[in-house]
Amino acid sequence: GESVGLHLPTLSVQEGDNSIINCAYSNSASDYFIWYKQESGKGPQFIIDIRSNMDKRQGQRVTVLLNKTVKHLSLQIAATQPGDSAVYFCAERLTGANSKLTFGKGITLSVRP
Amino acid sequence: GAVVSQHPSRVICKSGTSVKIECRSLDFQATTMFWYRQFPKQSLMLMATSNEGSKATYEQGVEKDKFLINHASLTLSTLTVTSAHPEDSSFYICSAPSAGGPGNQPQHFGDGTRLSIL
Numbered sequence: 001g002e003s004v005g006l007h008l009p010t011l012s013v014q015e016g017d018n019s020i021i022n023c024a025y026s027n028s029a030s031d032y033f034i035w036y037k038q039e040s041g042k043g044p045q046f047i048i049d050i051r052s053n054m055d056k057r058q059g060q061r062v063t064v065l066l067n068k069t070v071k072h073l074s075l076q077i078a079a080t081q082p083g084d085s086a087v088y089f090c091a092e093r094l095t096g097a098n099s100k101l102t103f104g105k106g107i108t109l110s111v112r113p
Numbered sequence: 114g115a116v117v118s119q120h121p122s123r124v125i126c127k128s129g130t131s132v133k134i135e136c137r138s139l140d141f142q143a144t145t146m147f148w149y150r151q152f153p154k155q156s157l158m159l160m161a162t163s164n165e166g167s168k169a170t171y172e173q174g175v176e177k178d179k180f181l182i183n184h185a186s187l188t189l190s191t192l193t194v195t196s197a198h199p200e201d202s203s204f205y206i207c208s209a210p211s212a213g214g215p216g217n218q219p220q221h222f223g224d225g226t227r228l229s230i231l
Contacts, residue, residue: 034219034220041225041227043117044157044206044208044222046219046220089157098144100147100162101147101220103157103158105156106156
């Protein structure tokens with residue numbers, strides 16, 4: 001799969017390939033990061049999160065990598081499936097459960113059958 | 114798991130109408146909820162933070178008299194778009210941080226309200 005920044009609106013991958021979605025976050029004081037998936041007409045759906053004291057976290061078919069030095073976050077999706085087609089957003093937050101989230105611009109993932 | 118319910122899912126109304134959108138946390142209490150607006154092919158933009166028992170905190174550029182927020186209870190926040198005009202047409206989404214633990218917990222989002230002003 002391709003690695004793209006959020007300034008590119010669409011990522012197209014072949015079904016079964018791995019996808020890598022990148023995000024450059026803005027606030028060096030942010031200590032919590034989340035990836036969301038949004039399908040058409042629905043609210044964002046939580047995928048995976050990571051705290052600033054970690055640099056990698058794995059879930060089911062997904063991995064999030066955090067590089068605080070360059071304020072970079074990535075989402076890796078293994079064996080991409082048609083159901084993964086959606087818009088993906090990264091979000092950052094300061095400490096505290098009630099702190100507000102700041103969303104990145106989003107990227108559309110399109111999976112080719 | 115925690116669920117946030119938003120109602121209605123879609124509203125179509127005439128210009129000048131006021132529209133109320135409800136956001137409920139179904140199995141947890143939320144002293145704070147957030148309201149976002151999302152235009153087509155754009156990201157979510159935070160409008161305001163709804164605080165139970167106190168006034169909402171609005172983001173810069175959001176008119177508080179236009180977008181009235183009431184956090185009536187620990188499970189309900191409402192957003193009222195007053196005297197709506199076509200430019201207010203958008204997708205409005207609420208979220209609430211999940212209770213059940215200290216520190217960082219993910220926010221849970223409603224499924225949004227599609228507001229169309231004719």
